[in-house]
Amino acid sequence: MKTKLAALLLRAATGAFADGQLNSSDFPPIDIEEPKADAHGDFSSNFAMVMAAVQKMAPRKIAESITAKLEDPEGILLKTEIAGPGFINFFVRPSAWLPVLKEIHQTDERFGHANIGNGEKVQVEFVSANPTGPLHVGHGRGAAVGDSFGNILSACGYDVQKEYYINDSGRQIRTLGLSVYLRLKAISGDPVDFPADCYQGDYIRELAEDIQQGTELDLTRIPEEAAISRCARFAAKKILAGIRSDLDAFGVHFDRWFSEQSLFDKGLVDSAVAEFKGRDVIYENEGALWFRTSAFGDEKDRVVVRSNGQTTYFASDIAYHKDKFERGFERVIDVWGADHHGYIPRMTAAVEASGIHRSNFQVILVQLVNLLRGGAPVAMSTRAGEFVTLRDVVDEVGRDAARFIFLTRHYESPLDFDLELAKQQTNENPVYYVQYVHARISSILRKATERGVSRPGGNNRHLDLLTTPEDIQLIKTLARFPDTLQAAARMMEPHRVSYYLMDLASGFHAYYNKRRVLTDDQGLTQARLTLVLGVQTVIRNGLRLLGVSAPDRM
């Protein structure tokens, strides 16, 4: 509808210029918006105001010239008005909305999808938690945001790959191995001191018990480094399996799990370092190798190989992101926790040094989650192993509620996640409010079948019986869905879909209380069944993008 109106405006403006009514044919891009106030019509454009300076004319005067030339061959418009400082307001003929229902019926699960992405290859990397412990609630938020955003991009015509980067190499993994090893020794009675940086959760104890059961070898009696390394590999593998299963339970699936260690195994870290060294982007100072990130906007240079010869995680990250673009992704999006924001300049620098334009690398910084129970903070400490895991949360409040709540805030806002609230089935927990629409409509359909009412196709001839303001209002809301998805994709804001669904749900519930779907009038019943089927389809499509189920009964 918006694109149609924009085309009409442009044609009218061109006509007005040809007639000498306008001074310039240098027209700005046409922006059509939906006014908040009904009195301002269904759509509105600031076209005339925006070009006032170029035309050297009063905005209202321009608007008059344009609307005078406005043609409406399809009869979409009831009227146009010039209002305020020069807005052109469009009032759409109610029946012009009806074809939307046909479109929903025809495109069904693809309704709302678009092709603004043009098949562009995009990678979304998210979660990527180190396999040193179970996922916590913050990871859950990143998972919900990354997964849903990936879904939305796919729906908008991007060729999306979702990837999880496994930090299965380096210092933290060794610390994990050491933690398990020391716990193992403690279990077998050796006196041990646990260094402060060791992990101490119950899961470490379980891992220690598991590894000893799984082998004939007494790991406390073999050389220490070998034992630690063995513990590390075992523990990382086991924890990663747990992470996969937790994400699976959360409804999050990755196209690829990318191992950091594989970069070393293929020599990609060494070759990246060598390449940048050859180009003098990496240089040596005080025995360490430094990446010249300051030449690309970072505040100072960063170490990639320490003076003891060990590479830093940054070194792997450089090789990893280089590899991403070499795999053909035109755009790479990383979803990180907000505590990593200081890492953005150096990563961007590395990408740019690799010959990629910095705008092709984007980071979504997801703010922290405060876990509450009944308003009181839940104390958590990763090192001490006292925390509520993502799995705990999903088990307690359910996958649907958890996923939806993570997407009811802009990701740049800190989120209070209250476990008690998440379990409540009130309007403060809107996932049920939205799902209830789907269930209610299923119920209407069951009732219709019971009464022997046939289910309408999209082409039913009775749609023009949908004439009440409530009918039209609901269809208008449905018509907004494609725009909502595109805005969510363009602005990288999946929460827009959640808010849209709440809005649609509110519209439907109001409709349900005011109008009957199954009436004595066969034609009207057919028409309204088509309408509520449309609502159900859009709810289902939206929820699917968010990874939330659409139940037929509640």
Next chain:
RNA sequence: GCCCCCGUAGCUCAGUGGAUAGAGCACCGGAUUCCUAAUCCGGGUGCCGCAGGUUCGAUCCCUGCCGGGGGCACCA
């Protein structure tokens, strides 16, 4: 000290440079012989943190300040 995010109704939060800034919760009152009451309808709230600037127009963009949270390493 430097960097990032936040500051909008009593609370939790939406808000794409546009017109009279919106929801939910909480509070009060009402609606169900009839498709699921996990629902709906009515009732009122705002120096959009403060001060400048850009603009025909700023909650939105820019600068400074105030308040809250997070981050600064040859850690990740």
